[in-house]
Amino acid sequence: MSTPRVVVIGAGPAGTRAAEMLVAAGLKPVVVDEAPRSGGQIYRRQPQGFRRPPEKLYGFEAGKAARLHETFDRLQDKIDYRPRTMVWGTEGRNLHLADGDGRQDVIGFDALILATGAVDRIVPFEGWTMPGVYTLGGAQIALKYQACLIGRNVALVGSGPLLYLVAYQYRRAGGNLAGIFDTTPLSRELAGLPRMAANPANTAKGLYYLAWLAAHGVPMLHGVAPLRAEGEGRVARLVLRDRAGRERTFACDAIAAGYHVQSETQLADLLGCDFAFDARAGQWLPRQDEMGRSSVAGVYLAGDGALVRGADTAEATGALAALACLQDQGMPFDAAVRGQALKAMRRGSAFASALRDAFPFPEHLYENLADETILCRCEEVSVGTFRATLRDKGADEVNRAKAFCRVGMGRCQGRMCGASAARVAAQTLGVELASVGRLRGQAPVKPLPAAIQTEAGE
């Protein structure tokens, strides 16, 4: 039997552990990653020449980050590593690649592990497209990667553990915080604590951030609803409604907003994987078994791209996907390793589930969105235009609405606005979120340079 060609997409925690398993089994996988260096978003490495120590970059997670980086570095000459490379389309069992210099390549696969990670989930508010408004993840990357703060007096808005982590990191880096504005009531977060005992270490870290921030006098409000960003050409104020229903204004020069993250599933879609609406995640996800097998033979799902469960679980699911791949290829694998990874995956899944309950996605914010709010920033479609399209043109699912009013047709292809469009649609039509469907995936996964150089073209 010839050696199977295995491709791993993504070099974060899941992709790294998958590649490690495959190499251990004697394979030489191709590892394709959009970033210039391995680590994914969570353990993103600073550019060459930057000298901040891991503790400064990753805090409590410095050990894990260092171990993952070491693993990847050890694999370098045993894998076909393609950094700065995007997989933009699929055609049968071929993947179309574009690298950072605009060169095209095609690689075939017998087995494919998708470890494509997650992206910020946002809820639009008036003024969110103004200069100075970032996603929480973007604000964190600016700091982690480039050692930049997005402002001198930053307002952080959202829900989820990332909110407090970014706050902690910004404050530690010397940034001033205009405040932490959490859309979840504190009581809800506290009620979730017992179930989070599944991962006492993570829970303790979260509580530590909270206590540290409080001790450092960072203003914190719970149960708020962001109303609008105001300013003359760029952000100068955040206006929100507090838990008591009062409108309050906070001066700031930048806002970072985000509500947990959502799986990046475009490639699974292009590959023809079956999807199902996942009520826990509040999004459509490719179907998978416990090992990460998708509905398409030879295509495996791992990491936050399969279901958002955080970096530790991503390492476990990356290993599981590789083990499933080895098993399906008829290659030997270590059942004990699989048992450990399954255990870690189940524990991580339980913790992630508790986290989702403690920091729920604030569906209610959509009810009060003003018509003037921009929903799709690429095509500049307002919430009002979208609502009118649904009501007046008989669009009863998101693709139909997209066809009529351009929501999701721009540069991001709905990666940013798709989740919000579905929620506005469901609320406007008075139906379940699942029944408005999901935007169909279409290549390219991300914008592709028209001047892409193919061998035939040179």
Added chain:
Amino acid sequence: MTDATKYDVVIVGGGLMGASAAFFLATRHNASVALLERGRVGAQASGVNFGNVRRQGRPFIQLPLAHHARDIWGRLPALIGEDCEFLPTGHLKIAFDEESLAALEAYNAEARHWSLSLTLVGVNRLRAEYPFLGSGALGASFSPEDGHANPRLVAPAFGRAARRAGAHILEQCEVIGATRQGEGFIIETADGRILRAPILINSAGAWSNRFAAGFGESVPMEARGPQMGVTESLPYFVSPVLGTGDSSFYMRQVKRGSVVFGGGAHVAVDLSDPRPRPRPTHLLTQLRSLTRFLPSMAGVQVVRTWSGVEGYLPDKLPALGWSAKVPGLLHAFGFSGHGFQLGPGVGSVLADLAATGDTKVPIEPFSIQRFAGNGPAKTSPAAPSSGGAR
């Protein structure tokens, strides 16, 4: 058997042809109409095509129908309440070799006998007016009254206007059987409806042939998928639709700024998949054309590609008009990749045929009778003879 709902006309297939036929039947002829659409109105070829409202380059015998359609395009706001982003920006057909140039000139000379005024654009004027064109363009033909529209909007807008006028537009309603009985047709749907009508219109696009075959009138139609792509939004720089003389490449810029492009080989597609995937390899070929045609596009990014399912007949002419075998059956399919511009005109012609048995627009060359084995033309049950002299 359940009581059948009776209509004057039942239309199978809610593309642009069927939706506009429903509209004109309901408004012009006050007819009772049901339109049965398996998916959504205008979601197949009518909704995913390039959006060309182009007459130049068509076979001359199609021009009377195309003129009739063009007149409707210009009156969309008055007729259906919205313009569907139709812009009469002109259409520029560009020759990149001597042979294409000679063909443009010959077409140009003959077109005026068919009431289509075109202007030849010499190479100097072409370079002056379209400085962004790549080198190698030798000349062009400009059709000032042609233009482009948003294909995603048109058929649904006709469908809504037809519904407002009283037509029954039934979406997600698949026809599972249609037979001729007595004085008309009995049509059964997957959701258990039974409809009866003396006139039946077959406008089911690439799927029409299955339906025609059910009446013993199969034609050699192939299903192929065109492929389109679109760039990110750019400053507005070109209003006419541009295309090569051989239609291997074409593009248009929408007001919002993005450039839509298509052209090149059509791939065979499977009718069991209503949403064929665009092929990355074909996009790469198109991008080479795009950057050669418009070198300044080298700096932009493509954000999306799509495909669809279209029906192609061997002579690239549609099957349009009365069935040659079954009285009361009207066909409108096989538009071979250039039905969008004709669409509203076809709907208008179908409505007149269905309601009065006749049309002023000459459509005889499109009769399904031309295919071997499809027998002598049957005439309308209401009035003899269809078509008519130009």
